[in-house]
Amino acid sequence: xxxxxxxxxxxxxxxxxxxxxxxxxxxxxxxxxxxxxxxxxxxxxxxxxxxxxxxxxxxxxxxxxxxxxxxxxxxxxxxxxxxxxxxxxxxxxxxxxxxxxxxxxxxxxxxxxxxxxxxxxxxxxxxxxxxxxxxxxxxxxxxxxxxxxxxxxxxxxxxxxxxxxxxxxxxxxxxxxxxxxxxxxxxxxxxxxxxxxxxxxxxxxxxxxxxxxxxxxxxxxxxxxxxxxxxxxxxxxxxxxxxxxxxxxxxxxxxxxxxxxxxxxxxxxxxxxxxxxxxxxxxxxxxxxxxxxxxxxxxxxxxxxxxxxxxxxxxxxxxxxxxxxxxxxxxxxxxxxxxxxxxxxxxxxxxxxxxxxxxxxxxxxxxxx
Amino acid sequence: xxxxxxxxxxxxxxxxxxxxxxxxxxxxxxxxxxxxxxxxxxxxxxxxxxxxxxxxxxxxxxxxxxxxxxxxxxxxxxxxxxxxxxxxxxxxxxxxxxxxxxxxxxxxxxxxxxxxxxxxxxxxxxxxxxxxxxxxxxxxxxxxxxxxxxxxxxxxxxxxxxxxxxxxxxxxxxxxxxxxxxxxxxxxxxxxxxxxxxxxxxxxxxxxxxxxxxxxxxxxxxxxxxxxxxxxxxxxxxxxxxxxxxxxxxxxxxxxxxxxxxxxxxxxxxxxxxxxxxxxxxxxxxxxxxxxxxx
Numbered sequence: 011x012x013x014x015x016x017x018x019x020x021x022x023x024x025x026x027x028x029x030x031x032x033x034x035x036x037x038x039x040x041x042x043x044x045x046x047x048x049x050x051x052x053x054x055x056x057x058x059x060x061x062x063x064x065x066x067x068x069x070x071x072x073x074x075x076x077x078x079x080x081x082x083x084x085x086x087x088x089x090x091x092x093x094x095x096x097x098x099x100x101x102x103x104x105x106x107x108x109x110x111x112x113x114x115x116x117x118x119x120x121x122x123x124x125x126x127x128x129x130x131x132x133x134x135x136x137x138x139x140x141x142x143x144x145x146x147x148x149x150x151x152x153x154x155x156x157x158x159x160x161x162x163x164x165x166x167x168x169x170x171x172x173x174x175x176x177x178x179x180x181x182x183x184x185x186x187x188x189x190x191x192x193x194x195x196x197x198x199x200x201x202x203x204x205x206x207x208x209x210x211x212x213x214x215x216x217x218x219x220x221x222x223x224x225x226x227x228x229x230x231x232x233x234x235x236x237x238x239x240x241x242x243x244x245x246x247x248x249x250x251x252x253x254x255x256x257x258x259x260x261x262x263x264x265x266x267x268x269x270x271x272x273x274x275x276x277x278x279x280x281x282x283x284x285x286x287x288x289x290x291x292x293x294x295x296x297x298x299x300x301x302x303x304x305x306x307x308x309x310x311x312x313x314x315x316x317x318x319x320x321x322x323x324x325x326x327x328x329x330x331x332x333x334x335x336x337x338x339x340x341x342x343x344x345x346x347x348x349x350x351x352x353x354x355x356x357x358x359x360x361x362x363x364x365x366x367x368x369x370x371x372x373x374x375x376x377x378x379x
Numbered sequence: 380x381x382x383x384x385x386x387x388x389x390x391x392x393x394x395x396x397x398x399x400x401x402x403x404x405x406x407x408x409x410x411x412x413x414x415x416x417x418x419x420x421x422x423x424x425x426x427x428x429x430x431x432x433x434x435x436x437x438x439x440x441x442x443x444x445x446x447x448x449x450x451x452x453x454x455x456x457x458x459x460x461x462x463x464x465x466x467x468x469x470x471x472x473x474x475x476x477x478x479x480x481x482x483x484x485x486x487x488x489x490x491x492x493x494x495x496x497x498x499x500x501x502x503x504x505x506x507x508x509x510x511x512x513x514x515x516x517x518x519x520x521x522x523x524x525x526x527x528x529x530x531x532x533x534x535x536x537x538x539x540x541x542x543x544x545x546x547x548x549x550x551x552x553x554x555x556x557x558x559x560x561x562x563x564x565x566x567x568x569x570x571x572x573x574x575x576x577x578x579x580x581x582x583x584x585x586x587x588x589x590x591x592x593x594x595x596x597x598x599x600x601x602x603x604x605x606x607x608x609x610x611x612x613x614x615x616x617x618x619x620x621x622x623x624x625x626x627x628x629x630x631x632x633x634x635x636x637x638x639x640x641x642x643x644x645x646x647x648x649x650x651x652x653x654x655x656x657x658x659x660x661x662x663x664x665x666x667x668x669x670x671x672x673x674x
Contacts, residue, residue: 019475026469027486033545034490036512037501049510052519190397197394203387204380213398216406220605220654222630222647224409226416226640230423231409250401281390310494312608317635328496332612335500343504350497357492365485372549373556 034354041162041348042154046072048343059153062132062143074131076145077123083142084115091140092118094131155344162348165334167322169352172330179244179326180308186248187255187304188297194251195259196285200271210260217253221313229317239320244311248304255300258371262296263289299371302364309357327353417645422638434645444646446621447629450536454625455603458540462547463596470554471580484555488548499612502542503529532622535614539623542609550595557591558584589669593661600657604650607631626650 035055040048043057050073061068080097086105097120099106105115121142123129128145163169198210232243266289274284290297315329325333331349338346361368380388392399417434419427438444469487473480490498505512506528517525528538561584569579585592607627617624630650634643 016477019472019477023469023472023477023483026472027483030487030490030545030548032512033501033505034493036505040504051510051515053512053515190401194395194398197391201387201391201394203391204384205388206391209395213402216402218601218654218658219406219410220601220647220650222605222627222643223413223651224406225647226421226423226634226644227409227412228405229634230412230640233423247401247405249397250405251398256398281394285394306492310492312494312496312611313631328494331496331500335496335503335612343510346500347504350500353497354493357494358489361485361489361492365481368488369484369552372552 037347037350037354040344041158041351042156043158043344044072044155045341045344048341056152057154058150060132061149061151062141062147063149064147068149070135071132071143071148072135073148074133074140077121077129077131077142078125079123081121081123081129082115082117083119083121084117087114087116094121094142097121158344158348159352162334162345162352165338165342165345166330166349167325167333169327169330171323172325172327175241175324176309176326176328179241180305182245183248183308184301184304186245187252188301190249190251191255191300192259192290192293192297193285195256195263196289198256199260199263200266200285200289201281213253213256217257225317232318238318239324241319241324243318244308244314244326255303258300259293259296262293266292295367295370298364298367302360302367303371305360306357413644413647416641417648419641421641421644423640424638427641430641434642435649437642438645438649443617443621443624443629447617447624447626450622450624451604451606451626454536454539454543454606455600457536458543459596459599459603461540462544462550463592463599465544466547466550466554466595467592469551470558471584473551473555474558484552487551491546491548493546495608496612498542498546499609502538502545502609503613506538506541529613530619532618532620535618535623539606539610539613542613543603543606550599553595554588554591557588561587586668586670590671593665593669596665597658597661600661601654604654604657 036053039055039057043054047054047057060071060073062071075094077094081094082097082100083092084095084100084105085092095105095115100115100117103114103117105113107113119142121129129142130145130148131140131142132148133140166172198206198213228243229238232238235242237243270288271284274288275281279288310328311326312328312332315326316332319325319329322333331353334349335346416427418429418431420430420433421427473484473487477483493501506514508514508525508527508530511528513528514525526534526537528534565583565587566579569583574582605627606625610623610625611628611631614623617628626646627650630643630646633639633646
């Protein structure tokens with residue numbers, strides 16, 4: 011490529027990458043901040059701790075508003091705490107409010123702030139006592155609040171229990187789906203029998219059915235079985251294969267030469283042994299793809315747990331996050347983002363570890379249809 | 380049927396038996412039952428009572444139903460074309476010989492892996508009117524009064540479309556794979572004929588991958604009609620002026636909050652028919668544009 015188109019391509023790709031990554035980075039950044047830093051304008055990307063050094067002692071403070079003009083620090087009559095008032099509005103211990111009312115104030119200090127030398131209201135991190143200091147006197151360093159993750163886990167409820175439930179469901183679903191879908195895909199690809207192609211079309215057709223259509227009867231069926239409020243409805247169906255995974259595995263099984271099965275048959279090998287000992291080991295990459303997608307689907311599932319789980323103790327992480335979000339206060343963004351990070355992190359780790367399988371899997375499903 | 384043929388049939392059926400059983404129990408029975416319930420008054424606790432077409436008639440006069448259908452279609456009409464064009468542009472860029480392709484592809488793909496609940500939480504924070512990252516950026520760019528993404532009925536669907544487009548990495552990877560499968564001979568012939576890069580893209584590459592674009596469009600239509608988790612997480616009670624009341628959300632509410640399971644089943648069947656209808660329409664109207672090459 012010539013240099014200019016190449017540069018433009020890079021610019022566009024980088025801009026795109028920034029747009030895709032920013033929400034996740036912002037989530038992580040928020041997760042590591044104290045509450046008061048989440049709403050700072052302009053946005054603060056790196057969480058910080060602030061200190062004021064006075065008389066050789068350093069104390070940690072939380073930042074309040076800036077003061078850019080000459081002001082007084084005074085307590086109006088009847089109020090309990092001092093506030094910052096424009097110096098021009100206060101004369102001889104009387105404050106003229108914006109609507110012309112006159113209030114006696116007890117002046118503590120006059121702040122010689124100016125746009126070039128701004129001051130700031132700060133609150134002591136330990137005692138909460140509010141004071142005014144020169145902006146220049148404030149020091150800061152980057153300091154992520156890792157403890158937010160612990161707090162978020164407590165705010166979610168029983169985090170480790172939800173985690174355990176989710177992992178159990180993922181393991182059962184992966185085992186069930188890989189076993190059943192590979193059996194079915196084998197029957198649809200490596201065996202010749204009457205009616206195979208028409209049944210396969212029926213299987214493909216089931217992909218068009220929205221979950222909403224079967225949702226209510228499934229619910230009432232599981233209810234009749236006494237399974238509502240247990241994890242069972244969320245994994246038992248995985249042992250009965252899914253059209254999508256059968257399709258994916260069939261594509262793969264078909265690429266293995268016929269001669270391999272023929273030779274084994276002549277040697278008197280049973281069909282199941284051919285499947286189990288010859289074909290499956292050759293198809294590991296495809297099985298990994300099915301396992302990955304099933305894991306992901308289970309980890310991310312929201313509607314299933316929402317419908318079938320009634321007891322907090324059975325919740326999955328996705329459901330735990332939703333119930334935390336419902337309960338959390340408007341200022342708890344840092345905890346909500348920390349909890350979101352905790353749910354996303356295992357997925358990102360899995361993706362980094364198995365990127366090749368992911369990309370191949372998606373490319374096959376989409377490309378050959 | 381000969382003995383050998385019969386044995387082969389039985390072996391075949393034995394292998395597909397997990398699916399056969401599952402198909403009967405978890406698909407055929409629920410479909411039939413759901414169709415039956417759609418003509419009943421049913422609350423799951425007591426037996427269904429036949430009411431004929433009543434549920435379907437109620438739908439005609441249910442304002443919230445129409446609103447939810449309307450919202451879902453508007454959302455699809457915004458997010459689907461935008462998402463597809465955006466994905467195609469990214470895939471075309473990624474298909475050029477640049478270093479770091481794998482990394483870019485990974486970055487674009489990553490958001491599509493994020494669980495819907497977490498995506499909903501993150502975007503609630505980003506779209507926050509006062510302190511959200513997006514509006515801070517818009518203010519910085521000089522937009523005086525950035526949209527109230529979560530509170531203004533006119534902006535909830537564009538906001539949700541942003542969330543959907545953020546998760547388009549799946550499509551990017553599929554389209555990229557398709558682009559890499561475009562026969563070199565075709566491109567070389569076009570270069571010899573003196574076609575510019577733009578014309579090669581428009582007249583060779585896009586027609587060559589049109590079946591894949593079409594496939595993604597259909598999958599997108601089906602997905603958009605069933606949008607649930609993100610909306611459910613981000614908005615309660617349908618959002619401001621019910622502007623974020625989506626079809627699948629209203630269906631869920633009817634089934635599990637109002638316990639009107641019969642009505643929910645009727646809604647589900649209309650959704651099913653709508654899906655089939657739109658797919659059929661899409662296949663009809665794109666007939667001239669989608670090129671299948673003989674293998």
